[in-house]
Amino acid sequence: MPGPTGHHGVSMSDASTPTRTAGDHPLDTLDWHNAGAALGAPYYTPQAPSPIAAPYPVLLNDEVARLIGLDGADLRRAGYAEVLSGNQLPQGAAPVSHRYGGHQFGVWAGQLGDGRAITLGDIQRADGKAFDIQLKGAGQTPYSRFADGRAVLRSTIREYLASEALAHLDIPTTRALAIVGSDAPIRRETIETAAILTRVAPSLVRFGSFEMLFYDQDFEALAPLADAVISAHHPEIAAIETPTERYRAWAGRVITLTAELIADWQAVGFCHGVLNTDNMSVLGLTLDYGPFGFMDSFQPDWVCNHTDAGGRYAYNQQPQVGLWNLGRFVQAILPLLAEEPDDAVQIGQDMLQTYRGAYDAAYMRRMRAKLGLAEAHDDDRALVESLFKVMAADGADFTRTFRGLCHVGHAADGNDSAFVDEFVDVDAARQWLVDWRARLAHETDDEATRQAGMRGVNPKYILRNYLAQQAIEQAQAGDYSELERLHEVLKAPFDEQPEHAAYAELPPDWARGLVLSCSA
Incomplete structure (x- = not known):
């Protein structure tokens, strides 16, 4: 029986096995080592991706392409959707799924494993650095239990944006190379469309x-x-x-x-x-x-x-x-x-x-840097905790509060508003500034140096839930422009980017009700 038809007019029924590429795709040129396949059981199980009908490109990350030794332009010219959907396997890759267990919410859950993620293999750069390349949402594995092994566009976009946001905040994370979409229907709370995320990391081994x-x-x-x-x-x-x-x-x-x-x-x-x-x-x-x-x-x-x-x-x-x-x-x-x-x-x-x-x-190293304190003093923790107490009392925005402090001078002046305007209790905020300035008196950096250092650790732009939601809704309608724009903004979270100032504003009222669950 023929499967449902997507917008490319191709049957949605999955093919049986992926094919190998012809040897001229950029991913074929990588130095595949496949340590997981070499280790084998009981750690890894050979597992090819399940091909999906009519995959199409959604987003490619040129920076991560360079990280693994490829050129994004070459990948686009060659067409990356067939390979990074799992429909075709790069020459030299030996795909596996990883077996692991885990404590979930404090309770031993037994065997879990890669239920919808398949590692194509690991590659080694010329400098010897290795990376696992994994397709998340590439089909069922021996560890899928009763799940379908697929991911949806919504969750794939969220992981892509979040991993890249953290990477540009200098926080260790897996990276995202690409999103490939398909009109294949996937049932979650509602029927959604499928997507495959290409995830890159030095290793995906877990506790x-x-x-x-x-x-x-x-x-x-x-x-x-x-x-x-x-x-x-x-x-x-x-x-x-x-x-x-x-x-x-x-x-x-x-x-x-x-x-x-x-x-x-x-x-x-x-x-x-x-x-x-x-x-x-x-x-x-x-x-x-x-x-x-x-x-x-x-x-x-x-x-x-x-x-x-x-x-x-x-x-x-x-x-x-x-x-x-x-x-x-x-x-x-x-x-x-x-x-x-x-x-x-x-x-x-x-x-x-x-x-x-x-x-x-x-x-404390990080919090001192956020407050512009180069030296360590015994009372620094109390200063941090007193700030959080004032913030909690007013529900002050985490990111905007610290970013506003970057603009405040050693002496009370008009720039104080960049900080105190984030609070309802302005008097409490001003009193905290008095304590902070007293602490600054023990520092030796000049004001310009201090403020520049603070701007380098206090981001102006973060991935707020409503920003991700807007990008997701447009992408679900076939428009990836907001996804691309938001990705670009998040690449420079510490820069002022005045042309993108709206991305740093407080969430709109409608966004305060957004909730997230484990559904993916």
Whole structure:
């Protein structure tokens, strides 16, 4: 029976297997290493994408193309939709799906795995740096359970924009190379159209990758996966000859990277939304964008995911959740830390004790920079907390408040309005400025240097939910111009961009009711 017909007049029924490219596509020229396929079971399963009917280009990221050694213009000329939809496989690629488990909302969920993501393989640049190239929404895998293995345009656009927004905020993240669309109907809460995101990252290994092996009691399988991560991404740790010392050094690095990442999120008001252990990267990357959100009005206990009824993953809970998740990760790799179980437990507990200090130090470095403080003083935390208290009382906008402070001078003058106008209680805001200026008296940087430094860490532009929603609605109608425009704005979040000032304004009233869930 023929399938439904899309706007290209092609049957929507999926073909059976993808074809190989003819050898003249730019993606064929990449140096495919395919470490996942080489590792094989129990970590990876060979899995070709499921071809989809009539894929078409939506958006290509020239910057990420350059990151992996390609030219965006060449990709456009060659046509990237067939390959980056999974309909054709690059020569040299060996696609796999990754097996992992995870704790979801604090409960062990068992085997999860790549239910709709297929890694074409990993490539290596001329300088030796490696990247996984993955198609998200490329069809069913052995880990799809009862799901369809597809993604929709709505969620694909959100991940594309969010990952690129964080990248340009200098926050570690997976990257987005391309979006390919199809008119194939996908059922979520309503019928939507399909899309495939090409995701690029140094590695997509997660905490849950090791948890799965631990809960299977497949302890012999822990070391090969750890060694693969260490050798590819931590050569200085790989040089440590004693295995237990090498794994301890690596675990310590994972703890530090996680602390630094969450401090990054807190400093820009970013909420991940679903910090399950299967969504935590061992490289400290922001991974798996579901119901994320950048905070508008400051609320310490803000929850961006309306399915998180208990607020487990609220903004102010993210630092503690990071530690809890690290506890699950360290538990999973205990057999690598020492030969005697009791010794391994003690070593793991001692290592986890370092997290809070690492996080606090990373967080305060970022907050001092946001306030224009080059030196560390004991009362700096109190100054930060007093600002957040005033912001919370008024629901002052997180991003605009800090950006407004960038324009305030050492002495009270007309520029104070850039900051105090964000508050209802102007007197409280002015009193905080008195305390802040008293603290500035201990700094040595001149005003111009301080303000320039603050503008370099306090973004003017973030991916607000309503901006993403507007781009999505236009794209769903076949107009990608707003998606492209918003992407360009987010590439320079610290610049003034006066021609795009409207993107920095407070959300309109209609946007305050926007809610997000785990639906993708």
